[in-house]
Amino acid sequence: MPQYDLPESELATYRTTAQAPDDLDAFWADTLAEARALATPPTVEQVKTPLVGVEVHDVSFSGFGGERIRAWYRRPVGAGAEVPTVVRYQGYTGGRGLPHQIGFLPTAGYATLEVDSRGQGSGGGNVGDTPDAHGHGPSYLGGFMTRGVLRKEDYYYRRLYTDAVLAVDAVKQLPGVDAERIAVHGISQGGGLALAVAALRDDLSAVMADVPFLCDFPRGMVLATDGPYLELAGYLSSHRDEVGQVLETLAYVDNAVLATRATAPLLLSVALMDTVCPPSTVHAAFNAYGGPKQLRSYPFNNHEGGQFHQEALQLEWLPDHLR
Amino acid sequence: MPQYDLPESELATYRTTAQAPDDLDAFWADTLAEARALATPPTVEQVKTPLVGVEVHDVSFSGFGGERIRAWYRRPVGAGAEVPTVVRYQGYTGGRGLPHQIGFLPTAGYATLEVDSRGQGSGGGNVGDTPDAHGHGPSYLGGFMTRGVLRKEDYYYRRLYTDAVLAVDAVKQLPGVDAERIAVHGISQGGGLALAVAALRDDLSAVMADVPFLCDFPRGMVLATDGPYLELAGYLSSHRDEVGQVLETLAYVDNAVLATRATAPLLLSVALMDTVCPPSTVHAAFNAYGGPKQLRSYPFNNHEGGQFHQEALQLEWLPDHLR
């Protein structure tokens, strides 16, 4: 795939056409307040693994509707009493995985909370353990993108964003976490969730989002050639009269809209041959982002983005913000 | 795609390796009894359409869990007091469609009940109007094939089969239906549902199933190269330890297993280049079918099957069984 989107000079200033609904902040304030009212403390249970350098704990915490969300809490063995912690969100269809899948952070001295996505967790080998207790009306191939998309109250991503925000509430209550030094991180859908949490919280030390999804829906839906934006296009190819209704709902979860609310430092990556999350949609979120921000662009990558190179950069960048 | 499956001589005697669970009949008897206990009468409301030759009524009836399922009840204008009626089920992802999509039966003098598939109805332009109120654990890309597949009680197709069986309960209560002359029909998933209803009822006059899905899962899952059997394979490619559990659940909804219970006359079609519902899986159901049966094979078709040619055959075959 070539560099098919806007030239880099235009990417630098591109803005989404999506508009913030008048009640955007109220919608999220109410949604989070309701969920928090139903929350109970997280449970933590250490699991036995063959690992000797990292402790793994099975955590459950209250998300949307008070429903329990599963996560792995991992902590370097022998670390100090309270360590900086990164809350991580999953790519589309993925789950928290198996206990020994520790990722690149714990051996660098960080605790992590690897959070499930409700109902997801069967793709790419990363299994999940958290159901989504909510049924739904007709959805495209059953996919998550269009579940409840006709009403903002019913939309799947209202629940998932709430879970993501409350994951930070929960992590701050975990033993051994330094509640003053919390970062969020994710790739693709996980990057979108990290951005959303950045917009809906003011207590984060750092935000890392890689090739984030869930940004600038009006453009993503008509430009992406792979991946979950196509579910929305697919839904609207059948439900031809619901375009307006769908766009209305999506405006509440569009990170190109929400990003203006964010204040924490951001390290974001974009791939200029990305056919899943078109680079303009990622720039739409980055350009709108309210906090200090740094961008790493990968001109020859598709949605795999920076991979290990971005990890290496993050390991350098994190200490400046988290320690 | 070539004729990639067994040669026709072997298709003629092929049997599934799936085994009927000991409690198969009890499972379905209990499931249906529970649902019927919660049922209330169907509602019927005529809708205004530009059609002059066919009346269209918006019907809702009680399916699994007493939940309301939507359907279109169509009746030839000026037909007699009670007409033979065909209950029709939808292909995967499809819904009952729009009121004017009358299909090929009403102008031939039959009433039809076009039944929604809960939660489906966003694919191929055939929209649906019936939600599935049940959440679920991790499922492959969110698709219906793997929702609740780890427990037979939770499996999506337990609900959908129940809806399909109760659609016949409902149609017999509709004004203008000749309750003694009921046929079922469907294509692909709809054909699988028609077969399931044939196995779970003893009051049908005729069964028509075209290139049916939901037959011989153990083979479909390892042979299909397109379509929803791949969701099961995809799920198990992540959930590598759940193969046994999944096969156990599937045995309860496998029409190659259930078909031995059927008694009504069957007209079935199979396509020998079908990559979605491999011909051997269709033969597995046909060969096991307990009632009188007739097969039409399309040697050069993929999953589109016989289309209009099969319709023409059905219009010839139906009067012998339904009138």
Added chain:
Amino acid sequence: MPQYDLPESELATYRTTAQAPDDLDAFWADTLAEARALATPPTVEQVKTPLVGVEVHDVSFSGFGGERIRAWYRRPVGAGAEVPTVVRYQGYTGGRGLPHQIGFLPTAGYATLEVDSRGQGSGGGNVGDTPDAHGHGPSYLGGFMTRGVLRKEDYYYRRLYTDAVLAVDAVKQLPGVDAERIAVHGISQGGGLALAVAALRDDLSAVMADVPFLCDFPRGMVLATDGPYLELAGYLSSHRDEVGQVLETLAYVDNAVLATRATAPLLLSVALMDTVCPPSTVHAAFNAYGGPKQLRSYPFNNHEGGQFHQEALQLEWLPDHLR
């Protein structure tokens, strides 16, 4: 496929670069006069079908060169003496189909004439019954798009357009047709034929064209990524010195050129992700259309276009123009 063509703002004013040949009107006047001089009355023979609500008649009428074209004439049983009638043309490779394939119009009270495309009728299950008695020079994969394309007199579409125009001559002679209330309709190639007939007749009450093909060849040939425009590009990729000659011929059958001559009310649909009939080529015809006109745009559809939703709209729109 994303929205790959011009943005909607530019579509609204886009015009083809094709120019009307000086003798365009004379060419068609002569062509039609010659064909009409050879015409004999249509034959009509009722066929026995299992349908009770619709009568089906096998019609043949004189097309180009006096050659007989087959069609199905369908009429609602019990309709008045003379009913408004829609002449329908087929998509590329399709034929008039089987007698029972009645489509969405007859049960709404309209008669229809479902017209074969000479030589076509083997694609998508819609069989045809009309040969094209004319041989041809080298053509790309044998396809119809390049048969005789080097001379306007020999071009296949000269014959097909003539057949389409004379189908209306014929339908007006059929018993039970209200000759004052004739509409034409088609999808893709059928939509192009409907537009051509609208340009070459002045007695139509209504024109409906969906995602029409055969519009703005100079652009279609270099932009389409699927479908029959590629036959032209394919032909010219071998016959590299014939570009000018081919464009010259095509100008005589280009509906973006012919459309200025049309006067009847038009309901047209376009799909913004259409890779077969690029939206700009459809707009080129719509923007040039001489009569009253209405456009329905489907932003998330490929060449399937509006399908049942467009049918529903047509059923609402038709009575205003045909009754």
Added chain:
Amino acid sequence: MPQYDLPESELATYRTTAQAPDDLDAFWADTLAEARALATPPTVEQVKTPLVGVEVHDVSFSGFGGERIRAWYRRPVGAGAEVPTVVRYQGYTGGRGLPHQIGFLPTAGYATLEVDSRGQGSGGGNVGDTPDAHGHGPSYLGGFMTRGVLRKEDYYYRRLYTDAVLAVDAVKQLPGVDAERIAVHGISQGGGLALAVAALRDDLSAVMADVPFLCDFPRGMVLATDGPYLELAGYLSSHRDEVGQVLETLAYVDNAVLATRATAPLLLSVALMDTVCPPSTVHAAFNAYGGPKQLRSYPFNNHEGGQFHQEALQLEWLPDHLR
């Protein structure tokens, strides 16, 4: 593509299931006699080219129905009075090409007659100059494979085979040709034509057929995944009731049937990964071939076959049979 067909051990003995019709020989005897009765002598006109080592002549000769077929007659400059000559037939969609496309034979001392395929000649850059004056009924995408396939008298390949046989009649009349030393050669469709001519003549010195098409239709139609056998499968996927009729016609032009009549020495090549002409279909013709025969198998090639390596082998093999 892997070696997907029968293992080599089974290829060695594989036979087609197609049966010779009772009147096969009479059909061809009559067909050829009729055509010869209409034949007039070939015309030969030297064309000016930039070539200095090879003369090129534009030839036309009488084929089926006395219709003129175009060909290039090429002759090494300075060769003796009469030279051995190879009549060459074209691959599907190709034509005789441009005058300077001399191929590999003339500089080796052979004259060649490069024969057009009527109506073809727009594919792969090899243009043709010979029309097919015959119209036809519905054909799949307009392709040649299904033109007139419902009646053996009307079938396109009856005409093409006749042209191919009469090309040898013609070449023997050309000045400078040694009429006692004529070979035929072709690749793919051209290979099928060479085999057909070998079966329908007894005066050839040598036959070379590479990855021949038009052999063992019953198997080719259900096994090929690319190329023109798919036109037959495509046609029958719409014309579902004509399978028997089509197979009946094809038996008259099936080289796996005709080959038993051949007597001239044959050099044939087959490619074991050929998805256009499955190796079993090629073996079906080879195994049935009546004359002396030699096979070269290319285990790792698809339909490109032996290319230059086969040419080199042919240049070694030809002198033993042609000089």
Added chain:
Amino acid sequence: MPQYDLPESELATYRTTAQAPDDLDAFWADTLAEARALATPPTVEQVKTPLVGVEVHDVSFSGFGGERIRAWYRRPVGAGAEVPTVVRYQGYTGGRGLPHQIGFLPTAGYATLEVDSRGQGSGGGNVGDTPDAHGHGPSYLGGFMTRGVLRKEDYYYRRLYTDAVLAVDAVKQLPGVDAERIAVHGISQGGGLALAVAALRDDLSAVMADVPFLCDFPRGMVLATDGPYLELAGYLSSHRDEVGQVLETLAYVDNAVLATRATAPLLLSVALMDTVCPPSTVHAAFNAYGGPKQLRSYPFNNHEGGQFHQEALQLEWLPDHLR
């Protein structure tokens, strides 16, 4: 992709048709002896990383021809004086990666040596740092599979296997490695290398090979539909006369041949939908393996194989053999 290879019952006993050359053992004994004669001690230099739980050292050691091979030596911080160590080899085109890519073993208490593949290291984001100083004759697309394949002495894999064997020589000399407890591991090409090392050494404690490549070339070359076996098929599709020569060379590096020499305990995985390393080729190596062995089969996976599930199994299996 379905399960396209042999049924599981036949896989269990399948053997390669490749034969051990008479001088196979001498060839490898000489090759290794020559390389060892040129070897100098490994160099080890600790690199500074942001990791706190794992030390990373940049190692170079002598491989084939005394040429230096790069590797990462990683060691859990705070581990005992000498730890069990796993030597890991890379998948095709991959390299040792970046320092922080520690994989799943070090936090479980194992040291690892992540060995470069000479000349490779630009694929999938896993960069490498080791050149291959040897030029070569014509090779298919330049790929490694066909470099020098015409002479066993020149073949690329002679060098790469030698590097892999000498990596174990080297690791035993590294400070902190328990030279009595060495395992080898790899996936795909890495799995093939692990098997080769198992055949060419007698001092290993454990061998883990996942979906191994480089097994049973005669079958892999004609059955695989993706991946590097296709380079061999591609090469032979041009070099049509070199099939015998190529197979002769490949027999020296075929792990289905070499495996009979192996004695160390093996944990192997196979994926039954693997289109890159067909399951029969993997079984050919497993069935021939000379030491104690255990197989994990993944019926629904393509070449990704068991991924994290296989890792979890390996973490359980390793202590029984390595501690």
Added chain:
Amino acid sequence: MPQYDLPESELATYRTTAQAPDDLDAFWADTLAEARALATPPTVEQVKTPLVGVEVHDVSFSGFGGERIRAWYRRPVGAGAEVPTVVRYQGYTGGRGLPHQIGFLPTAGYATLEVDSRGQGSGGGNVGDTPDAHGHGPSYLGGFMTRGVLRKEDYYYRRLYTDAVLAVDAVKQLPGVDAERIAVHGISQGGGLALAVAALRDDLSAVMADVPFLCDFPRGMVLATDGPYLELAGYLSSHRDEVGQVLETLAYVDNAVLATRATAPLLLSVALMDTVCPPSTVHAAFNAYGGPKQLRSYPFNNHEGGQFHQEALQLEWLPDHLR
């Protein structure tokens, strides 16, 4: 593929963004001087072939580093003492082929030197016989495009360009060649080599380059969707920090940069649907070309370009410049 690149009006003036390095001329002067210092005279050995009109000689000459490059020298039998000669270069992955593959020039009275590309010669059936004795660091899939690309001194194309330039040194020493009338020609990579030779020599009579590769790397790398430019993009998708270094090297071999140095008459062809060598990259070289020049554009062709039509044009154009 549509015409996806710039419109023709913009192509006419498009310029590359690549800049000539300050030491560009010195780099090539030094490189060629070094190679010439090591050169020894070409060897010529006639090979026996079945051809009677063309003599074929096996030539080897000194290329980069004095290494011997293989070529076929072909000469019309019976031509005068010294004939105009065309040096021809190969497409990517191809070699000089077999002796009898004479191409279109020798029978037109030209001698040709068909030059191998070192290390290439296994693709498309055109085999080669020249090794590249140089190893390399990590390269993408082993392909030639990225071998040594981090240092201009090590880059594969430094060697290949030098070979191409010295092929002309060699051809002028061959018996029977008119050293005053030398042309160069190639397609794709061969076209790029012809352009490079045109820039690095001042003694050519004519240059013919068809759909040339190796022009305007900065654009080719981000726009091509097929072919070897993708190797560069692929390499940089892993080696994410080496973009600058790679572009620096490429500037030394970019024909859109070098072309300003050329002085010989040029006949160039471009294809407007070329996905391998985007038309803008070809125009970048043409627009910069320093000598007299003529362009033939093929609007409906992909990378196959003008094929036989371009050959015919070349046969007309050559005599004006070479005789």
